[in-house]
Amino acid sequence: MKRTSYVEIVINNKSSHTNTTYTYGVPDGLADQISIGTRVMVPFGKGNRLIEGYVVDDNIDLAAPTFKIKYIQKILDEENLISKKLIELCKWMREEYLCTYIDAVQCVIPTGISYKSDRKIRLRDDYDSMQQMNTKLSDKQNAVVEVLRSYKHITESSLKQMLSFDPSSTIRSLENKNMVILEDHFKKEVNGLTEKIIRISENLNTFEVMGKLKKNAVKQRQILNYLQENGATQWSELRKNLGVSANLIDSLREKGFIDIEIIEKKRDIFGKEEILKDKIFELTDEQNQIIQEVIPFMINLQYQPFLIHGVTGSGKTEVYMQLIGKVVEQSKEAIVLVPEIALTPQMIERFRSRFGNQIAVLHSKLSLGERYDEWNRIKRGEVKIAIGARSAVFAPFDNLGIIIVDEEHEHTYKSEQNPKYHAVEVAEFRCKQHNAVLILGSATPSLESYYKTEKGLYKRLVMETRYNQNKLPDIHIIDMRAELLNGNKSVFSESLHREILKNLEMGEQTILFLNRRGYSTFISCRSCGYVAKCPHCEISLTYHKNNHFLSCHYCGYKQNPPETCPKCGSKYIKYFGTGTEKIEKMTVELFPNARIARLDLDTTSRKGSMEKIIREIKQGKVDILIGTQMIAKGLDFPNVTLVGVIAADMNLNLPEFRAAERTFQLITQVAGRAGRGQRLGRVIVQTYEPEHFAIQASQNHDFVSFYHQEMAMRESFSYPPFSRLVNIMITGEEEADVIKIANEYATELKYELKGIDLSVQDVIFGPGPAALARINQKYRWQIIIKSKAIDQKVIRGIINTIRSDILKKNNVNNVNISIDINPFNML
DNA sequence: AGCACGCCGACT
């Protein structure tokens, strides 16, 4: 006799209490269609309501179940939604990042395909006769019945919208009285785009049919005639040309005159724009060497990470493309990650012109439907290459040959939402699974990656020469303290001013970089010291002159600037600090004949505005471009010969251990925008701390010297890569609750870690208020664990257990505990 | 997250 088989299922709801797997029975008829990665509907909870679930283990041995077995009700997709390897990845992420199962699963499927329950409700047909026996109803019940009287069917969610109270308990009481009927109904946000194709039924004698049709059936005749003449026709076309309604089509089908076929359509994310054929460049010796170094690993199907340390403009992209070419030749697949797709339109363009429609593009600017289509093209094997931002690392390929991470040091690869994964770590895991090659590329590698090359975990490949033997730009460091002593109070040093003038004369372009948008960074009262702060956050407000308002860059809050001090009533409100908007205004005043553009979040919020500005720069319609870090990455303007860094030390003194690294990276990246064409570029770096090693090293383009100095600092303070950090953030609107939970958590942590004798090498900081103590109405307390233990698993286990214990014990809905493993942002 | 169950006060 056949034995029932059992599977483990993850339930799709967000509760931390259901962050586990549940054992379900597989009905005999479905056994061969259900395996790891299948998406199913299962009855769940006391009411046995249907809910979506994902099979994560199969062939479970259940000798003597201690609970009542329920059975899978339905399979949701024709093909397994998730591959076995990606389910493995989800399990790894859950342990690595301490996230829930379902958060991990959501990463590997497209957004919007989940089925959410939205039941339909209607009154019983014999409601009125029943009602006479059951006379009295409460006000709420009456309100619900009123609505149901005017609508035959209504979904739970629309009912909720129409009432001023939450009707769920009322619906339940009416159901218990047998007065309403509930029908299961599920909806999802995204569906494949479809089109109906209409054709005359096979073997239909049109002539005969026409005779049988009634005289007044004019429209029906028209349709049949049209189909007779034109053959199978799309419904949209038929409707447009004949102006016919859907009812008519339905009745013709019921009579058996026509057939309707539904085909899937793809949303076209590129429109009709032409793809120019890319020319394949002659490789330099350096590029060739690198490719020859990597290829053997691809051929031998051997997992190996590489770090390509290549100066800006050394032609890394060409290396990527050639390697991908090889992978595709082997009929394997490739993933390319870029920091932020909107900032790298030029790179996407190059990939498209080289590989054409073999590419799928995944990024956040696409609509849900477009993303769904691109995901499906990958899943079905219609494309071989996926290019995109962080989340593209989950592209559902089965046969990966290579993952490339461009600008691997970028912080955008670290997710700030749950699960707080790092795309490079995920890429490592996937490459190991597939015996694939991992390529990390950067001009300024992260310390962690470079450290791994020193340790032999990654192979290091170096590219030192720029294209056409272009030299790296000359970098001049200007001591702004000296400028001040010489009586120059302007934000432009004398030499920057002079060089800009020179560039204007020569007709060459200039970029001015300041990593802060807005006009003034804070406003303050001179008589009492009041500073305008966001009412929801512990942040000072930035003044935006163009729109004349103060705005909070953390929560988006906006208000008008006060005329007088709200605290003491004085008129002496002063505006301090400088943002890109102010730099723009000063540039206009200083260089009245120059054509000036600004590129930051404020000028690029509208769709297409960024592309427009970039086009104008390329066409030489802009002399001076002012921008935030948006301009630092990937942009290639050959006529830019001068870059001015207005305030290089702006982020140097943030309370963050990566501050120096970020500063070095940013200066180097921005400097790389200069001199990409024939002429030598110049960079002027203004700073109040010219002696800082991060700034000194950037002057000589000397990553290695920066690396050694920074590593010495990291080692003496035991910062990564010499330790591993965990940031536990406790947030909530009630400060007292937040503090209470934070204290409880820290006490437990200290006790437990001591218990396993890790206290010697592990240090717990806090609990205490975070550097940004309040954001969006929420108080923020944190605990930081700095650990040198080689095996982090025990520590993570403890962190996780304590969290679930605390959540269970306190039953807190108003306090959130968020755990960030290897955090990038600890403010 | 849902949902049931149990307890309690308010209201017929």
Next chain:
DNA sequence: GTCGGCGTGCTC
């Protein structure tokens, strides 16, 4: 008695 509000505990 019955409704509904709220806290508690469970979900294969």
